[in-house]
Amino acid sequence: MKFGKRDHDNLYVKENLNEPKFIHKFLLKLLLKKKYIDFLDIGFGNGSLLKLMKYQCQEKKIWGCDINPKLINKAKKFKNIKIFKEDILNPRRKSKFDIVHASGVLHIFDDPHKLIKNMVNKCKTNGTVFICTFLSEEKIDVITRYKIVNNFNYKKVPEQMGWNKFSKNTIINILKNIKKIKKFKLHKIKFPENLIVKKKKDVLRSWTIKKQKRSIFKNSIFEQEYFYIEINL
Numbered sequence: 601m602k603f604g605k606r607d608h609d610n611l612y613v614k615e616n617l618n619e620p621k622f623i624h625k626f627l628l629k630l631l632l633k634k635k636y637i638d639f640l641d642i643g644f645g646n647g648s649l650l651k652l653m654k655y656q657c658q659e660k661k662i663w664g665c666d667i668n669p670k671l672i673n674k675a676k677k678f679k680n681i682k683i684f685k686e687d688i689l690n691p692r693r694k695s696k697f698d699i700v701h702a703s704g705v706l707h708i709f710d711d712p713h714k715l716i717k718n719m720v721n722k723c724k725t726n727g728t729v730f731i732c733t734f735l736s737e738e739k740i741d742v743i744t745r746y747k748i749v750n751n752f753n754y755k756k757v758p759e760q761m762g763w764n765k766f767s768k769n770t771i772i773n774i775l776k777n778i779k780k781i782k783k784f785k786l787h788k789i790k791f792p793e794n795l796i797v798k799k800k801k802d803v804l805r806s807w808t809i810k811k812q813k814r815s816i817f818k819n820s821i822f823e824q825e826y827f828y829i830e831i832n833l
């Protein structure tokens with residue numbers, strides 16, 4: 601699959617989040633039940649999960665990989681965290697990890713199968729793959745292209761990709777057809793009502809709205825029901 605333009609991730613170069621994301625605190629709870637040494641975060645963005653993991657689990661070996669050279673350079677300054685550059689759609693490294701994690705990455709690609717398969721291949725037998733993404737309860741996959749139209753030269757505005765929403769059904773079918781997978785579970789993440797993220801100038805950045813006594817994330821493309829997909833090998 602040819603990967604199209606996606607400027608959105610450049611925001612992570614300047615961004616430093618000190619407060620951990622709610623989804624990553626949710627992950628820490630899921631990890632409490634696991635025995636592991638090596639933890640790999642694929643597509644680490646601003647690196648906030650890598651720092652959280654090293655702080656919370658000092659005896660673990662924490663690894664991060666990303667495709668963006670600017671994010672790699674930034675993360676190489678983090679202490680006691682191993683960083684390498686890799687395109688998860690074309691992985692070259694043979695090393696395997698006990699826990700293989702990616703949040704906010706699955707929806708970037710038009711075909712979710714390749715990412716899931718490559719993550720499973722990076723994980724040791726008896727290890728666990730965790731994928732955090734938004735999914736649709738309906739049987740429909742939404743594959744988007746969008747343009748940021750802030751000037752009048754419309755034809756020259758590049759079309760961008762990376763905001764897709766797959767149905768739970770599609771993901772379940774993919775997982776059922778990968779032989780190495782022993783079992784899997786989809787954990788729905790319920791954001792508390794008091795989690796409030798304000799809308800920013802950048803219309804792709806997600807903000808929260810209130811619905812049925814809880815917070816839901818959305819951006820100008822769609823609402824996002826988040827899940828952690830736990831895959832046991």
Ligand SMILES: C[S@@+](CC[C@H](N)C(=O)[O-])C[C@H]1O[C@@H](n2cnc3c(N)ncnc32)[C@H](O)[C@@H]1O
Pocket residue numbers: 609612642643644645646665666667668671686687688689702703704705708
């Ligand atoms: C939306 S960000 C998610 C960042 C972070 N994981 C989080 O939850 O906040 C997507 C990340 O995936 C990385 N990425 C995009 N395509 C990739 C690829 N083919 N291989 C590895 N990383 C990739 C981007 O550079 C970016 O850091």
